[in-house]
Amino acid sequence: MRGFEYVRATDVGSAVALVSGDPGASYLAGGTTQLDLMLKDAVVPQGLLVDIGRLPLRGIATDGDVLRVGALTTMEELAADPVVAERVPFVSEALLAGAxxxxxxxxxxxxxxxxxxxxxxxxxxxxxxxxxxxxxxGCAAVTGAARMHAILGASAHCIALHASDLCVPLRALDAEVRVEGAAGQRTIAFADLHVMPGERPDVETVLRHGEMISEVLVPLLPAGTRSGYLKVRDRVSYEFALTSAAAALSIEDGVITLARLALGGVGTVPWRATEAERVLVGAPATARTFLAAAEAAIQDPFTVPGTEFKVELAKRTIVRVLRTVSGEQS
Incomplete structure (x- = not known):
């Protein structure tokens, strides 16, 4: 086994100080991926591991029309929350599909x-x-097997996929994250948290070294808004998305008055389909509208032979989730 130094943090301030003061240090929470990266895959250098799992950063609270979610809240806890089930059910659906x-x-x-x-x-x-x-x-995926890679935000520099299911509805909702760092606390729009690879694929988020997410702020959908999450994958259980879509719609007299749409399985970051939303708002909730929205959502994809199929699959995923959420059958 590869060795590393382990410290259990007793409070947020000391945890931040420990990691900020050591370029090789990192945080450990649930550990479901960090330990793999360090010990099994060995792609992250071993160093100081600061366990934050017992810090008081767990819990879910409603603050007006915003859900405040502690960063150490588990996926299962958030999926089971009754406010999530009532006001943002596609968050629960994404969590349950995610692991x-x-x-x-x-x-x-x-x-x-x-x-x-x-x-x-x-x-x-x-x-x-x-x-x-x-x-x-270089990027070996561009010329290698690339079935599970990105087509949006990708380039010859990198086509690595952002695999989170949860991030897809959070992107649609314009969530925010609170972070603690050596310079204090700051709030980051979810849209700004993840960084497209560009010429520096090694830079994945805007977090500074030592900054730690303490809370996620999730806006609740207006009453009466319907939402849904659709994940297309090779097998039903324990598999990452080939394509996915999170959609929320408000419809009055057959016309769409609010539309939120984000995509997974296709982007180097959680992908907001803003052009599709523009097509949807003010249009009738019909199959024709949903097809137009799907076409607008997949603009200028960067494909390699292994990912070309995702263009059409993503469009079909969008149409299907919109039809499901709207109740449109024709």
Whole structure:
């Protein structure tokens, strides 16, 4: 087993100080991916591991039309929350589709937001061409097997997929994250948290070293708004999405008055389909409208032979989730 130094933090301030003061230090919460990255895959150097699992950052509270979710709240706890089930059910659906029951009882919300890509090339240290691990080395996925890779926000520099299910509805909802760091607390719009690879695929979020997510602020949908999450995958259980979509619609007299749409399984970051939303709002809730929205959502995809199928599959996923949420059958 690869060695590392372990410390259990007693409060937020000391945890932040420990990690901020050591370039090789990192946080440990549920540990469902961090330990794999360090010990099994060995793509993250071993160093100081600061356990924050017992800090008071767990719980769910309603504050007006916002749900305040502690970063150490587990996936299972959030999925089972009655306010989530009533006001943002697609969040619960995404969580339940995201992992096995055992993992959901361990994995934390903060950790889910910051999970690293499942790109097989990134996680295999025998692969030398990985700009995410070694900037400037290339991207083996572009010429290799790439079925589980991205087509939006991708480029020849990197096509690694952001694999989180939860992040998809959170992106649709314009959630925010509160973070604690050496310079104090700040709030980051969810849309700004993740960084598209560009020429620096190794930079994945805007968090500074030592910053820790303490809370996620989830806006609740207006009463009467319907939402749904659809995940298309090779097998029903314990599998990442080929494509997914989170949709929320308000419809009055057959016309869409509010539309939120985000995509998973296709983006290097959780992907908001803003062009599709523009097509939807003010239009009739019909199959024709949903097809137009799907076309608008998939603009300028970067595909390689292994990912070309995702263009059409993503469009079909969008149409299906919109029809389901709206109740449109024709």
């Amino acid at each position: 096995s029951t055992q993992l959901r009882n361990m994995a934390t919300i903060g950790g889910n937001l910051l999970q690293r890509t499942r790109c097989r090339y990134f996680r295999d240290i025998a692969v030398t061409d990985c700009n995410k691990r070694t900037p400037g080395s």
